[in-house]
Amino acid sequence: MSVLQALDIGLALLVFAVAAWTIFARGAFAATVGYVVYGLLLSLVWIRLFAVDVALTEAAIGSGVTGILLIGAAARLRGGETAGDERSLSGAARLFTAGLCILVALALAGVVLLLPDQGPSLARQSMQNLAETGLGNPVTAVLIAYRSFDTMLEKVVLVLAVVGVWSLAADRYWGGAPGEARAARPEPTLAFLAQVLAPLGILVGVHIFWVGADEPGGAFQGGAILAAMWMIVMMARLTEAPQTNAFWLRLALVAGPLVFLAAGVAGSIFAGGFFAYPPWLAKPAILFIETFMVLSIAVTLPMLVAGPPRREPRQ
Amino acid sequence: MADFLLATAGVILFTVAVGLVRILSGPGDADRMMAAQLIGTGGIGSLLLIAAATGARGVEDVALGLALLAAFASAAFVNSAAPAEDPDAADGR
Amino acid sequence: MNLLVDLFSIAAIGAGVFFFLAGTVGLLRFPDPLSRLHALTKADNLGLGLIVLGLLPRSESLLAALKLVAIWALVQLAGATAAQLVGRAVRRKGSAA
Numbered sequence: 207m208s209v210l211q212a213l214d215i216g217l218a219l220l221v222f223a224v225a226a227w228t229i230f231a232r233g234a235f236a237a238t239v240g241y242v243v244y245g246l247l248l249s250l251v252w253i254r255l256f257a258v259d260v261a262l263t264e265a266a267i268g269s270g271v272t273g274i275l276l277i278g279a280a281a282r283l284r285g286g287e288t289a290g291d292e293r294s295l296s297g298a299a300r301l302f303t304a305g306l307c308i309l310v311a312l313a314l315a316g317v318v319l320l321l322p323d324q325g326p327s328l329a330r331q332s333m334q335n336l337a338e339t340g341l342g343n344p345v346t347a348v349l350i351a352y353r354s355f356d357t358m359l360e361k362v363v364l365v366l367a368v369v370g371v372w373s374l375a376a377d378r379y380w381g382g383a384p385g386e387a388r389a390a391r392p393e394p395t396l397a398f399l400a401q402v403l404a405p406l407g408i409l410v411g412v413h414i415f416w417v418g419a420d421e422p423g424g425a426f427q428g429g430a431i432l433a434a435m436w437m438i439v440m441m442a443r444l445t446e447a448p449q450t451n452a453f454w455l456r457l458a459l460v461a462g463p464l465v466f467l468a469a470g471v472a473g474s475i476f477a478g479g480f481f482a483y484p485p486w487l488a489k490p491a492i493l494f495i496e497t498f499m500v501l502s503i504a505v506t507l508p509m510l511v512a513g514p515p516r517r518e519p520r521q
Numbered sequence: 522m523a524d525f526l527l528a529t530a531g532v533i534l535f536t537v538a539v540g541l542v543r544i545l546s547g548p549g550d551a552d553r554m555m556a557a558q559l560i561g562t563g564g565i566g567s568l569l570l571i572a573a574a575t576g577a578r579g580v581e582d583v584a585l586g587l588a589l590l591a592a593f594a595s596a597a598f599v600n601s602a603a604p605a606e607d608p609d610a611a612d613g614r
Numbered sequence: 615m616n617l618l619v620d621l622f623s624i625a626a627i628g629a630g631v632f633f634f635l636a637g638t639v640g641l642l643r644f645p646d647p648l649s650r651l652h653a654l655t656k657a658d659n660l661g662l663g664l665i666v667l668g669l670l671p672r673s674e675s676l677l678a679a680l681k682l683v684a685i686w687a688l689v690q691l692a693g694a695t696a697a698q699l700v701g702r703a704v705r706r707k708g709s710a711a
Contacts, residue, residue, distance in 0.1 A: 209531070212531065213528075213530060213531045213571075217534060220534060223538070235553065239553040243560045246560050249564070250564060253571060256577060262579075265587045269590045269591075274593060274596075277594065277601055278601050395695055396596055396600070399596060399691070399692075399695045402691060403691070410589060413582075414582055417582070421579045422582065431586060431589065434590055441600045522624075525624060532631050543642050549704070552647055555650065555651060558696050561689075562662055562689055562693065565685065566662050569666070573672055581682065584685050588684075588688035588689050592696045595692075595696035595700055598699070
């Protein structure tokens with residue numbers, strides 16, 4: 207057995223162990239930390255599977271956005287959590303659920319292990335047509351060129367999620383700001399972290415977005431890092447979340463899907479098909495759409511984490 | 522050389538696993554926060570070594586993203602632990 | 615020349631792994647959260663620093679080498695800040711934070 211194989215097996219076992227620990231952990235906070243650790247280990251697994259774009263997304267979303275979201279949720283639930291909540295499901299139901307999950311996992315493992323050596327895949331065609339899109343990264347080509355309609359719908363789903371989160375507010379808070387007000391004397395350590403990280407993070411986020419045309423990266427990963435930077439500045443209370451009825455906020459939220467849809471419709475007028483790009487304009491159009499996608503993602507994710515409005519709207 | 526790099530990546534992962542066992546069972550939330558820090562640093566170390574050994578492209582960007590977000594879980598933990606406290610009042614300074 | 619670079623890398627990375635191991639032993643053996651925090655941050659930052667030092671001569675371009683140094687600097691920042699934050703939380707809530 208080579209060193210690489212031993213490493214892969216060790217990594218897989220570690221992932222199993224952490225997943226098992228997360229399931230059996232007592233208390234929401236312990237399970238949340240286990241989940242964040244699990245996400246970080248999965249990034250390593252994606253790297254080993256040569257899916258670097260997915261690893262980047264897992265790192266940005268799993269340790270950044272989801273970690274903050276779950277930890278915040280666990281903290282909010284801490285007051286009402288009692289040991290008695292454990293008995294909500296009977297032993298037989300738990301056994302049945304466990305059996306079902308194990309069955310699904312075994313079926314998936316069986317399918318993957320029994321895949322033929324030359325599995326069904328469109329990778330060759332996508333690589334052959336890459337030059338026409340002007341991109342060097344096939345993942346970005348799939349996202350914004352070959353399957354652009356799906357990506358646009360995903361961005362619409364994000365907007366719907368924000369609307370769903372905002373609708374949880376009490377009637378009188380509608381239009382107000384979520385989160386806490388800006389602190390007069392922010393906690394110094396968090397403030398220092400935010401003030402140093404935010405400029406660097408913005409640089410890295412834009413770099414990862416821009417480089418995604420040719421190397422692993424892309425709009426979603428870059429936008430997620432930018433979102434994380436805004437979130438740390440809000441967590442440090444150096445700034446407060448904007449009011450949810452602010453026009454610029456709502457415009458930024460829908461800018462991504464709107465520009466995407468407009469490009470698709472323009473494609474049907476100028477390039478002969480819905481979501482088609484004229485070949486000489488493909489890469490600039492893709493980068494143009496991605497810029498607005500980055501903006502939308504960078505604004506949507508912090509709004510999702512900030513939660514429903516908790517203060518009455520001013521004015 | 523590649524084998525050496527992979528072996529050291531494996532050793533770091535093993536170290537992290539042992540540390541995790543201790544911390545994740547630790548008696549307090551702070552211990553569990555340290556688990557996230559440990560896996561963050563160890564994970565970045567293993568990532569860089571595996572990338573140097575297998576030659577995958579673009580992995581430094583993943584490590585950069587992980588390094589940027591390494592403190593986020595701790596920041597969220599502290600933020601949620603003391604949600605609306607004024608630091609001055611709490612420390613009596 | 616190549617051999618010298620390889621030897622340097624092996625020495626630096628080996629030292630880095632040693633510090634990771636030492637840090638974990640400290641984690642296992644120290645009695646309370648604050649001292650465990652100390653072991654964790656000191657050893658892991660130095661461990662990662664030595665690993666980055668060992669990988670620097672093997673990087674493909676100046677940009678990649680700068681990225682490695684930036685990664686180490688960010689981890690230093692994150693580790694130091696997280697240690698402060700967690701320490702403060704431990705102090706506020708007692709040792710069973």
